[in-house]
Amino acid sequence: MRIAKPTVQPIVKPSMAGSLESNDCLVSLHPLAKEELREGEEVRVEVDSIVQIQFGAQIEATARDVLARFGLTRVLVRIQDKGALDCTLRARLEAAVLRAGGDDHEA
Amino acid sequence: MKRRTMLFVPGNNPGMLISGPVLGADALIFDLEDAVAEAEKDAARLLVRNALKTLECGATERVVRINGVDTPHWRADVAAIVAKEAGAGAGTVLLPKCSTPADVALVAEALSAEEKRAGRADGEVRLLALLESALGIENAFAVATCSPRVSGLFLGAEDLSADLGAQRTLTGEEIAYARGRVVVAAKAARVDAIDTPFTVVDDLENLERDAQLGRRMGFDGKAVISPQHVRIVNRVYSPSDKEIAWAEKIRAAMQRATAEGKGAFSVDGSMVDGPIVKRALRILQTAGRLNQEADGLREE
Numbered sequence A: 001m002r003i004a005k006p007t008v009q010p011i012v013k014p015s016m017a018g019s020l021e022s023n024d025c026l027v028s029l030h031p032l033a034k035e036e037l038r039e040g041e042e043v044r045v046e047v048d049s050i051v052q053i054q055f056g057a058q059i060e061a062t063a064r065d066v067l068a069r070f071g072l073t074r075v076l077v078r079i080q081d082k083g084a085l086d087c088t089l090r091a092r093l094e095a096a097v098l099r100a101g102g103d104d105h106e107a
Numbered sequence B: 001m002k003r004r005t006m007l008f009v010p011g012n013n014p015g016m017l018i019s020g021p022v023l024g025a026d027a028l029i030f031d032l033e034d035a036v037a038e039a040e041k042d043a044a045r046l047l048v049r050n051a052l053k054t055l056e057c058g059a060t061e062r063v064v065r066i067n068g069v070d071t072p073h074w075r076a077d078v079a080a081i082v083a084k085e086a087g088a089g090a091g092t093v094l095l096p097k098c099s100t101p102a103d104v105a106l107v108a109e110a111l112s113a114e115e116k117r118a119g120r121a122d123g124e125v126r127l128l129a130l131l132e133s134a135l136g137i138e139n140a141f142a143v144a145t146c147s148p149r150v151s152g153l154f155l156g157a158e159d160l161s162a163d164l165g166a167q168r169t170l171t172g173e174e175i176a177y178a179r180g181r182v183v184v185a186a187k188a189a190r191v192d193a194i195d196t197p198f199t200v201v202d203d204l205e206n207l208e209r210d211a212q213l214g215r216r217m218g219f220d221g222k223a224v225i226s227p228q229h230v231r232i233v234n235r236v237y238s239p240s241d242k243e244i245a246w247a248e249k250i251r252a253a254m255q256r257a258t259a260e261g262k263g264a265f266s267v268d269g270s271m272v273d274g275p276i277v278k279r280a281l282r283i284l285q286t287a288g289r290l291n292q293e294a295d296g297l298r299e300e
Helices: A052-070 A086-100 B014-022 B038-054 B074-082 B101-118 B134-138 B140-144 B157-164 B173-189 B204-217 B227-236 B241-259 B274-286
Strands: A015-018 A025-031 A043-049 A075-081 B005-010 B027-031 B061-065 B092-095 B126-131 B150-155 B192-195 B221-224 B265-267 B270-272
Touching (some): A075 A086, A086 B038, B005 B061, B014 B038, B038 B061, B074 B101, B101 B126, B101 B140, B134 B157, B134 B173, B140 B150, B173 B192, B173 B204, B241 B270, B241 B274
Parallel strands (some): A043 A075, B061 B092, B150 B192
Antiparallel strands (some): A015 A025, B265 B270
16 A cells, blocks of 8 residues: 655545554544644644553654654544554554545545 | 464454464464455555554464455555565465456466565465355366466355355365365365365364364365364364374385385385375474475475
């Protein structure tokens, strides 16, 4: 699977990927209007994890990394984590991003 | 390569993907086909790609069942599991609903293109052909010999029974011909023959009987759909202590005969010839007791 070269852009539509099963996470993306963002803010990440204290910051960093790789801005990312490994979290974030872009899921 | 047990793992279930490598199967089949809902094909593909990169599988063979060539998904599946982003990637692709050499050729060509793109050697990813239609069974030998990538024939009895209009039974009379045909075609082509899974999860007694039947017929291993089937099928497809002792005796006698310049020899009053020696060496190979160079048996 090849990922398109990042260009800074807002997402087109809300999207979701993953589940609330153990070892998984549910990622949802929501477009934000410019006026909804605080000054200097391009992306907002909200994490709710069963391992929030230990890994909350790392989960947020992974989310920001994936969004930056796609060049996305003006987006709210909500992650409900049930103990997902980093490889799972990245897969769910990428699936949500591709779905939000209006692709046909075969990008 | 040992393929006594090939365990299916749903491609969109992170918990099962993560635990796969510790379940004792010789091969893990990350499933992008039947185990994944149509709306989740994209997410499962990304998850399996990342799992291939991250999971430490050791000697366990990494197989991915892609979607069939009659779907819009298979090409993206191939790209994802061979790509650099998949790390070492898949070692083997299981091609479902494989009915003709043309199906194999299509996927082999796509694999070559993706291997080139990922900087992998051409032909590195092997193919297992999942025969699950009447046409597939009829074409078994042609499929097995149409590409050097094909490393085995894999019988899929559930779809086959539907295609035949047959009723699946615990004893499997309805697939006896297909089993025999797959074994003969695979052996003639010098590739592995993998038996269909036993699909009743809690019926361990009939699972063992079904596995024993497959082994007696000449299959090299069996697909399994539940982790609790792995131990039983591994045992059935492993040589017993008695078989290993017999094979060791044949090997020792063969080495003595070779040193003495004898062509034929006997063990316990029975004449031993080439096929018996070969069977003994295969038992030792499966048991992991073969010195391939010294014993002159190549990896098949």
